[in-house]
Amino acid sequence: MAESTRTPGVAPGRLDTATLETNFADLHGALEPHEAQVAADRCYFCHDAPCVTACPTTIDIPLFIRQIATGTPKAAAKTIFDQNILGGMCARVCPTETLCEEACVREAAEGKPVDIGRLQRFATDTLMNEGKQPYSRAAATGKKVAVVGAGPAGLSCAHRLAMYGHDVVIFDAKDKPGGLNEYGIAAYKSVNNFANNEVAWLLSIGGIEIKQGQAIGSDIALADLQNEYDAVFLGVGLDGTNKLAVPGAELNHVTDAVQFIADVRQSEDYTDVAVGRHVVVIGGGMTAIDAAVQARLLGAENVTIAYRRDQENMNASRWEQELAAAKGCNILPHLQPVSIEGKGEVTSITLEYTDATTDGLKGTGETVTLNADQVLMAVGQTLEGQPAGLSLSGSKIQVDSAGRTSVDGIWAGGDCASGGDDLTVTAVAEGRDAAEDIHKQLISN
Amino acid sequence: MADLTTEFLGIRTPNPFWLASAPPTDKEYNVRRAFEAGWGGVVWKTLGSDGPPIVNVNGARYGAIWGADRRLLGLNNIELITDRPLQINLDEIKQLKQEYPDRAIIVSLMVPCEEQAWKDILARVDETGADGIELNFGCPHGMAERGMGSAVGQVPEYIEMVTRWCKENYDKPVIVKLTPNITDIRFAARAAKAGGADAVSLINTINSITSVNLDTMSPEPSIDGKGTHGGYCGPAVKPICMHMVAEIARDDETSGFPISAIGGVTTWRDAAEYMVTGAGNVQVCTAAMTYGFKIVEEMISGLSDWMDSKGYTSTSEFMGQAVPNVTDWQYLNLNYVAKAKIDQDSCIKCGRCFAACEDTSHQAIWMKEGRVFEVNDAECVACNLCVNVCPVEDCITMEPMAAGETDPRTGKEVVAEYGNWTTHPNNPSVFEKA
Numbered sequence: 023m024a025e026s027t028r029t030p031g032v033a034p035g036r037l038d039t040a041t042l043e044t045n046f047a048d049l050h051g052a053l054e055p056h057e058a059q060v061a062a063d064r065c066y067f068c069h070d071a072p073c074v075t076a077c078p079t080t081i082d083i084p085l086f087i088r089q090i091a092t093g094t095p096k097a098a099a100k101t102i103f104d105q106n107i108l109g110g111m112c113a114r115v116c117p118t119e120t121l122c123e124e125a126c127v128r129e130a131a132e133g134k135p136v137d138i139g140r141l142q143r144f145a146t147d148t149l150m151n152e153g154k155q156p157y158s159r160a161a162a163t164g165k166k167v168a169v170v171g172a173g174p175a176g177l178s179c180a181h182r183l184a185m186y187g188h189d190v191v192i193f194d195a196k197d198k199p200g201g202l203n204e205y206g207i208a209a210y211k212s213v214n215n216f217a218n219n220e221v222a223w224l225l226s227i228g229g230i231e232i233k234q235g236q237a238i239g240s241d242i243a244l245a246d247l248q249n250e251y252d253a254v255f256l257g258v259g260l261d262g263t264n265k266l267a268v269p270g271a272e273l274n275h276v277t278d279a280v281q282f283i284a285d286v287r288q289s290e291d292y293t294d295v296a297v298g299r300h301v302v303v304i305g306g307g308m309t310a311i312d313a314a315v316q317a318r319l320l321g322a323e324n325v326t327i328a329y330r331r332d333q334e335n336m337n338a339s340r341w342e343q344e345l346a347a348a349k350g351c352n353i354l355p356h357l358q359p360v361s362i363e364g365k366g367e368v369t370s371i372t373l374e375y376t377d378a379t380t381d382g383l384k385g386t387g388e389t390v391t392l393n394a395d396q397v398l399m400a401v402g403q404t405l406e407g408q409p410a411g412l413s414l415s416g417s418k419i420q421v422d423s424a425g426r427t428s429v430d431g432i433w434a435g436g437d438c439a440s441g442g443d444d445l446t447v448t449a450v451a452e453g454r455d456a457a458e459d460i461h462k463q464l465i466s467n
Numbered sequence: 468m469a470d471l472t473t474e475f476l477g478i479r480t481p482n483p484f485w486l487a488s489a490p491p492t493d494k495e496y497n498v499r500r501a502f503e504a505g506w507g508g509v510v511w512k513t514l515g516s517d518g519p520p521i522v523n524v525n526g527a528r529y530g531a532i533w534g535a536d537r538r539l540l541g542l543n544n545i546e547l548i549t550d551r552p553l554q555i556n557l558d559e560i561k562q563l564k565q566e567y568p569d570r571a572i573i574v575s576l577m578v579p580c581e582e583q584a585w586k587d588i589l590a591r592v593d594e595t596g597a598d599g600i601e602l603n604f605g606c607p608h609g610m611a612e613r614g615m616g617s618a619v620g621q622v623p624e625y626i627e628m629v630t631r632w633c634k635e636n637y638d639k640p641v642i643v644k645l646t647p648n649i650t651d652i653r654f655a656a657r658a659a660k661a662g663g664a665d666a667v668s669l670i671n672t673i674n675s676i677t678s679v680n681l682d683t684m685s686p687e688p689s690i691d692g693k694g695t696h697g698g699y700c701g702p703a704v705k706p707i708c709m710h711m712v713a714e715i716a717r718d719d720e721t722s723g724f725p726i727s728a729i730g731g732v733t734t735w736r737d738a739a740e741y742m743v744t745g746a747g748n749v750q751v752c753t754a755a756m757t758y759g760f761k762i763v764e765e766m767i768s769g770l771s772d773w774m775d776s777k778g779y780t781s782t783s784e785f786m787g788q789a790v791p792n793v794t795d796w797q798y799l800n801l802n803y804v805a806k807a808k809i810d811q812d813s814c815i816k817c818g819r820c821f822a823a824c825e826d827t828s829h830q831a832i833w834m835k836e837g838r839v840f841e842v843n844d845a846e847c848v849a850c851n852l853c854v855n856v857c858p859v860e861d862c863i864t865m866e867p868m869a870a871g872e873t874d875p876r877t878g879k880e881v882v883a884e885y886g887n888w889t890t891h892p893n894n895p896s897v898f899e900k901a
């Protein structure tokens with residue numbers, strides 16, 4: 023046992039394999055059949071249920087829960103997949119506390135909603151464990167659609183198009199499909215290679231070809247896709263990351279949190295992933311929380327999340343914040359970085375206190391310096407290489423409610439498109455809806 | 468803490484909670500544990516004639532239905548009367564009665580429908596010192612096919628005849644246990660009374676098939692691929708028994724006749740409800756079989772608490788209090804008008820009342836902006852369905868309208884006077900007279 027949590031600097035193998043295995047185990051374990059029965063019995067089968075309205079993919083939640091309660095979890099899974107083909111991943115990663123479970127009337131009644139997320143997982147696991155998917159392709163239409171990006175938006179779009187009998191080719195820049203399901207979601211939310219298996223399961227419908235390592239813009243031109251295909255869907259996510267312009271940001275071990283998480287996700291063995299003894303994460307969203315928690319789980323001794331506003335304003339839900347606290351991360355609100363110090367490698371970071379004023383956030387002049395041998399930036403992702411010719415809304419591709427961009431024949435959805443939260447489930451909904459609109463257009467021609 | 472001592476047919480027990488004749492009272496071991504746990508009395512598992520012991524099936528005896536969280540709501544059985552030798556049972560009864568003189572031991576009996584068979588067994592029961600007997604005219608399976616159990620209980624003349632034999636050959640109280648598998652329970656109760664019985668107890672189990680296995684196509688419980696009807700009991704049967712107890716309690720011929728109520732008693736509240744509806748005590752089977760003997764502690768504390776809160780000092784003070792309020796439909800006050808009212812503060816906005824009323828009742832609930840549910844008095848007939856489907860207790864209530872107010876549904880003024888169907892203008896017989 024060479025390294026420990028007290029080893030200075032950035033080092034791999036701070037914890038032994040057994041400890042790492044426990045640390046990275048499934049965050050919300052699967053429900054046993056009896057637990058599922060008990061949990062399902064709590065649903066009131068509400069009229070025009072608020073949980074359904076709160077779900078971006080509008081899953082018929084009371085119906086699928088009743089199907090579990092009556093001993094037909096596979097029928098329940100079908101109810102879920104009809105609306106959300108990535109219902110398996112969503113059951114694991116959705117911030118249900120701000121979606122369906124927040125809306126559940128039992129949350130209002132007793133502060134304890136129906137365990138919708140875990141029930142969804144119970145149903146989808148039951149069906150997916152059979153290895154088959156419940157959908158087949160309609161007769162081939164002879165139409166071809168190019169989907170750019172194999173993240174939740176692209177996959178959902180491709181599956182729905184395949185169901186209608188269209189031929190789909192997905193172009194994805196990375197080595198593996200799945201988008202952030204594969205590279206971004208916290209490791210303890212998607213264990214046992216679930217993201218990868220889910221993609222294989224989804225593709226088993228047939229009629230979808232995936233081309234990895236094909237970046238639109240550099241490897242292939244968007245114009246070529248427009249020429250060769252009957253329709254194009256863009257689900258490229260937000261591949262760029264915002265950088266902090268503070269002195270010292272170029273030092274070693276001052277990196278991007280998304281990359282750090284991708285390294286964790288892609289490691290075969292967690293003992294190989296290097297992490298600092300003192301880690302400071304800058305940001306207040308889901309990425310900041312995930313980076314901080316995983317740094318702790320890898321064996322960092324001190325992990326601090328520094329956020330410039332007050333905790334109420336953090337994008338990460340209260341539940342996520344509590345998870346971070348429970349894992350031993352320290353959340354410091356009202357602090358913004360002013361400089362990063364070190365020689366070659368970072369050794370500390372100086373942050374200034376802030377006040378929210380009517381003119382926006384103002385530094386107070388008071389600063390604090392924290393030990394840091396790793397600084398992770400989680401200050402937002404941006405659209406990279408904005409596709410030429412498409413109108414933007416803010417910094418995203420402008421789309422209407424059906425996912426149509428300003429250019430005829432091109433649709434977009436997911437994180438890269440305007441509207442909706444940057445969530446897996448929203449990307450699935452937008453990909454699906456765009457597919458419906460594409461289908462409508464293709465068959466009317 | 469109120470004293471629960473209850474006297475039934477002159478038999479005093481520390482509380483009105485007896486165990487019904489069934490597996491919990493099958494042998495010395497169980498009954499001793501029951502008395503130690505605090506039960507006031509037991510009706511021993513039914514004894515049959517001397518001779519080759521009864522044979523039970525060697526597979527599953529019970530079927531069940533469940534509510535949420537697998538809470539057992541109804542149990543069904545195909546067990547027969549005791550399969551232990553008669554003399555062993557009698558010896559155990561004698562021994563226990565000596566050890567627990569303050570607890571009731573009633574011996575349940577079922578022998579062939581011949582006077583000699585009854586004479587023989589009664590003499591032997593008498594020797595045990597037991598407090599009385601209960602005639603099992605109720606078991607619906609196995610024994611009925613042999614001319615016993617419910618085969619007797621379904622024919623009032625047989626009930627009367629066998630009861631008379633017993634009264635002639637036995638000095639202590641005779642309780643007749645009735646079967647619910649009959650159209651009108653009053654005929655059975657009247658027959659028991661005519662035969663000289665000291666009391667009736669009811670109900671025995673109800674003919675039932677709880678479920679069918681959809682893989683094997685066999686009813687449950689399945690014995691090698693086949694099933695048969697069994698006897699149903701547990702919380703699910705309580706409403707059926709309550710009605711029968713009330714019918715006997717208010718029947719001109721049997722009112723005041725002692726009743727021991729059996730059927731789904733699970734909590735102190737069930738017992739209190741039976742007793743105010745005319746029962747002198749209660750017997751329990753399924754609840755003990757589901758949770759063990761310890762539940763009697765809750766029954767004892769619960770009934771005492773309730774009595775204290777109402778100022779009752781003896782169980783005899785509340786017995787039968789509800790009987791005068793059980794009436795026939797035609798005497799219900801048709802001038803009484805109520806409206807449902809939804810308390811917005813306790814409403815959790817599930818909308819179940821809306822779905823129920825809109826789809827299956829009177830379209831009298833509005834769903835307004837922001838999931839606000841309100842009752843439209845102009846449509847509400849006060850059916851109570853919304854109250855029953857609402858998951859929040861007391862969120863929806865039935866509010867009576869005061870005399871002088873106008874019912875917006877009918878446009879008529881609510882009157883203070885009582886008026887029932889017998890005098891209602893729409894009643895054809897009233898209509899014809901006019």
Ligand SMILES: Cc1cc2nc3c(=O)[nH]c(=O)nc-3n(C[C@H](O)[C@H](O)[C@H](O)COP(=O)(O)OP(=O)(O)OC[C@H]3O[C@@H](n4cnc5c(N)ncnc54)[C@H](O)[C@@H]3O)c2cc1C
Pocket residue numbers: 115116117170171172173174175176193194195196199200201202203206207208211236237238239257258259260261280283308309312407435436437438443444445446447449
């Ligand atoms: C660290 C982190 C944690 C998160 N945790 C959660 C969570 O717990 N729950 C939740 O609901 N959401 C979470 N999110 C958000 C969620 O992952 C995204 O909203 C979702 O993945 C968006 O899906 P998408 O299909 O639009 O984009 P992405 O998942 O980003 O997929 C885009 C795909 O497009 C490909 N691509 C990009 N550019 C090109 C190009 N030019 N040519 C070809 N292919 C290209 C990429 O390789 C990628 O595969 C998290 C995000 C991050 C960063």
Ligand SMILES: Cc1cc2nc3c(=O)[nH]c(=O)nc-3n(C[C@H](O)[C@H](O)[C@H](O)COP(=O)(O)O)c2cc1C
Pocket residue numbers: 487488489490512513542543544546547548549575603605606644670671672699700701702704729730731732750751752753754
């Ligand atoms: C397994 C079983 C066996 C029973 N055996 C008898 C019996 O031998 N004699 C009898 O009079 N009643 C018998 N009963 C009926 C019970 O005494 C009682 O009347 C019935 O179960 C209703 O009460 P409960 O709802 O509290 O269970 C039996 C019930 C069960 C469940």
Ligand code: SF4
Pocket residue numbers: 064065066067068071072073074083084087125126127128136138817
């Ligand atoms: S809000 Fe809650 S109780 Fe109502 S239908 Fe949805 S899960 Fe069920």
